[in-house]
Amino acid sequence: MFTPQGPTLRELAVQALSSTMRGYDLLAPKFDRTPYRTPDRVLDAVEGTVRPLGPFARGLDVCCGTGAGVGVLRRLCGERVTGVDFSAGMLAVAQAGQGPTPVPGDGPAVDYVRADARALPFAPVFDLALSLGAFGHFLPRERPGLFGQVHASLRPGGRFVFPVGAPPAVGSRAYWSLFGFDAAMRLRNALWHPRFVMYYRTFPLPAVVGDLVRTGFEVRLLPMEDLGRRPDGSPRARLVVATRR
Template sequence: MFSPQGPSLRELCVQAFSSVERGYDLLAPKFDHTPFRTPEPILAATTQALSKLGPFRDGLDVCCGTGAGMPVLQRLCRGQITGIDFSAGMLAQARSAHPDATWVRADVRAMPFAGAFDLAVSFGALGHFLPAERPALFEGVYRALRPGGLFAFPIGASPPRTSVSHWATLGFDLAMRARNTVWRPPFVMYYRTSPLPAVHDDLTAAGFTPTTVDLTALGRHRGGDPRCRLVLARRPADS
């Protein structure tokens, strides 16, 4: 499915009825041949925006998956770059692709770092956290950063109600809610549970000073709003 190298429909169904960790372990060898991998234009736009704020020393990719975000850190950071994820299968793929990076298997809701990084990035991971879990995630990233450090991640703008994207993401989230109501273990992946205002409030509560920049290279919706923004959450220098 998706491409000759991608997973079959049967493999996707098995993944969908597994836990998040087990599902990604199963999908890992073929993950980069699916649309779920962060697209290169998003990575490039993020790199361009952050290049104006660096250089940085040590970098962390939060929920790194197969390591798609590592080239971003490689271009921006002068020191050590590290990826953290709880899927052993995804980390195995990442380690194979980027052997010079450091890889840590852990739950990012209990981040095992303190004051170790100047830049943290994350791509496409927020949907795996329920709103009640975001504070632990953000507080962990805050602790992992040095004073003055930056946490950056792209976040898509809500598409217009008249768009296909609006109804597609709504339908997907409703299907996942139904699945998680009747099947255990749950597979947490939602597109509409991390609106920018709520994310902004949770970052502020964790101690960050959040702002956003429009990633205009990724286009705009018909009404003029950018399709994607980059959240920039700064840990205060005196914290």
């Protein structure tokens, strides 16, 4: 699963026994060499699905990590892009340019802010907010507050977008893999402190859409056609487009 330049088993074990924030601080220098970084084909599919919804001036990458989403926003936004994350280590990698290759030529200004996504320090100035691969770090009871913070950071009519993959078939290898991972994390958090919050099966789309609507968003689901369709014809992934009323 990992390249020779990626984290060792010992490094992953130390990360897994740390808090969520400390774990990502430790993993940050090698994060982009792990499968945890959002794949380029997903980044391209997100960009291609979002672009027709523009134009956009100011973009916000929520839980930006090493900056994969910032790269997408730099190609979509014309004025300024902000990445926000609670991990100083991940932000340091993003700022050092060890994440995605910067867009050639002139582009929007980019800045990074260290903050918890549950307490965003922004006025409602963003046209577009994006988040990639971070929702497993929030418990279901935290979702409404998280969505409320993003809502408050968007101007009226601003959009909050994120991809959601189709759930694996019950009984499939992927199903049992995710089930086993979540079970192991629950056991770890019951027996060991500080907690490392990361779950794959706590973000069901119907509940997520309900929380967004109650927060004050209008929600559309767009198929991400570049990622293909399943044998039954349904898309392998959808883009959630939540618009601030």
